[in-house]
Amino acid sequence: MLLVVPAIAWSILPGLPGSSDDAGPMMCRVERGDYLHEITERGNVESASNIEVRCEVQSLGSAGTRILWIIPEGTYVKKGQEIVRLDSSALENDRTKQQIVRSNSEAAAIQARSEYTTAEIAKKEYLEGKFRQEQETLESEVFIAEENYRRAEEILRFSEKLAAKGYLTPLQLEADKFSKEQYERARAAAQTKLRVLREYTLKKMELQLQADIDTAKAKLDAAEHTLKLDDDRLKLIEDQIKKCTIVAPDDGQVVYASQTERWGGQETIIEEGATVRERQVIVRLPDPKRMQVKAKINESKIALVAEGQPAAIRVQAYPDLELRGSVQKVNEYPAPGAWYAANIKEYDAIVKIHDSPVALRPGLTAEVKIRVAYQTNVLLVPVQAVFEHGGRHYSVVRSGKGWEARPVEIGPTNEKVVIIRGGLEEGEMVALNAAAFRDEVDLPELPATTAGPVPEGGQAQPGGPAPSGSSPAAEAPSPGRAASSQAGPKQAGPDLPAKKASPDKGKTRPRKRGGGESADGPGARS
Secondary structure: OOOOOOHHHOOOOOOOOOOOOOOOOOEEEOEEEEEEEEEEEEEEEEEOOEEEEEOOOOOOOOOOEEEEEEOOOOOEEOOOOEEEEEOOHHHHHHHHHHHHHHHHHHHHHHHHHHHHHHHHHHHHHHHHHHHHHHHHHHHHHHHHHHHHHHHHHHHHHHHHHHHHHOOOOHHHHHHHHHHHHHHHHHHHHHHHHHHHHHHHHHHHHHHHHHHHHHHHHHHHHHHHHHHHHHHHHHHHHHHHHHHOEEEOOOOEEOEEOOEEOOOOOEEEOOOOOOEEOOOOEEEEEEOOOOEEEEEEEEOOOHHHOOOOOEEEEEEOOEEEEEEEEEEEEEOOOOOOOOHHHOOOOEEEEEEEEEOOOOOOOOOOEEEEEEEEEEEEEEEEEEHHHOEEEOOEEEEEEEEOOEEEEEEEEEEEEOOOEEEEEEOOOOOOEEEOOHHHHHHHOOOOOOOHHHOOOOOOOOOOOOOOOOOOOOOHHHHOOOHHHHHHOOOOOOOOOOOOOOOOOOOOOOOOOOOOHHHOEEOOEEOOOO
C-alpha cells in the first residue's frame, strides 16, 4: 500500500528549470489510502495460567527452611512427581521431643481420670454405704434407749406403789428414779446423734465429696486438653515433615521463582542450599498452551492502549514467526521503576497470544505491535507536509499566483503520515518540507500578545507580524513542526529564488498580500 510518493519519485513540477540553482521544493502527492497507527513495545513471554508451588513449612522461630534438593529448571514433570526436598532435620528433632511430652501428658491424663472415677465412687460409697450404716446404728441406739427408758419408767411406777405400802425403802425408790432419768438422757442423746447425722453430716459429706469430684473433673479436663494440644502439636510436626517433600500438583514445566531487585541484582535466588520462607513461591508450573506477553508501555503512549486492541507479536527465538494476539489488560498504575530510571513511568499491559504454533517458554523476549488506530480510504500526506501557525495547520501548495499556505483540517497522525480531513484534494501536490517555507508564503498576522521576544535594541510593533518561529502557536507540537527539525536546508524554486546580497539588506520591506510580486520579483523575500 503506497501512502505517499517515495523519495525517488519526488519530482519538480513541469515547466520549472531543471538546474540545481533553480530547483523547486521537494513535492509529494496527496493520496488516498489506509491509515495505520501501531505502537511497538517490548516484553517477556509468560504463562497466563501459572501454578505456584509454595513452601508450606512453618518457620517456627527460624529464618526459614533450607532447600536440600530441587529438580533442574526447565524439566517437564508429571503430577505427583517430587520436585523439591526441604531440610527436615530440625522438625524430626522436634518430633522426638514432642513424643516425650505427649507421653507425659497421657500419663497425667490417666492419673486425673483415675482420681475423677475414685471421687465419684467415694460419693456413692458414702451415700449408699457408710451413711446408711451409721444411720441404722444410730436408729438401733435410739430404739434401745427408748426401750430402756420405758422399762425404767414402769419399774419406777411399780416401786412407787410398793413404797406407798411400805414394801420399799426410800433409798430403793430414789435409785429407781435415777435409773429412769439415766435412760431418758440416753434416749435423748441417741435421738440427737441420729438427727445430726441426717441433717448436717449427710449434707456436709455430700458437699465435700461433690467438691472432690468437681476438682478431679477439672484436673481431668485440663490433662485431656493438654494431651490434645500435645497430640495436635505432634501431628503438626509430622505434617510439616511430610510437607518437606514437595510434589508437582499438576503437569508442567518447572520455572524457578527467583526475584530480581530494582537495581538488577538477585533479591531471591532459588537453588540448593537457599533458605525459603513460609508461603514463599519456590517454583511455578506454567501452562504452555496458554501463553501471554507482559509488555511495558511508556506513559506517553498509555492513553492510546485499550483492552481488546489487536496486536502482532514476534519472539526473538522465532524471528520469522508473527503471532496474533490482543490486549487483555492494562494496569491503572505504573510499575515500580529502577533507581537509575525513576523518572520513566511504564505501565504493564497483558497481551494474550492466540493459538501459538510453537511451544513458547516463559521468559522469552518478545516485540509487541499494538494496533491503536486503523482507518481505510482516507487522504494522507507525510507529517512534514503540515505545519502549525496561530493555532491552525497549513500546507504549502502551488496556486495560479505562486505559492500559498492553505489551511487544512487534520485528523489522527502517527510518526509518518497524517490524515487530511479538509483543505486538500486527492492528487494535489504539496511541499514536502512545508515548515521550511513558512517565511516564503503569506500567513495571517498574529496578535501582538502572541508575538515572540523583542529583538535586541528594538521594540515590537503593535499589530505587526511576529518574527518567524517566535509565536507560541508556532512552537506548539504539530506534524509540521516535528518534520521541520529534520529538514535540510531550504530550497528555492523559480517562484522562490535564492536570496542574493543587495544594498537594501537589513531594511524591512513590506510583503505584498495575495501572492503579488514585489520589486525584487515574484515571491521574493526581503
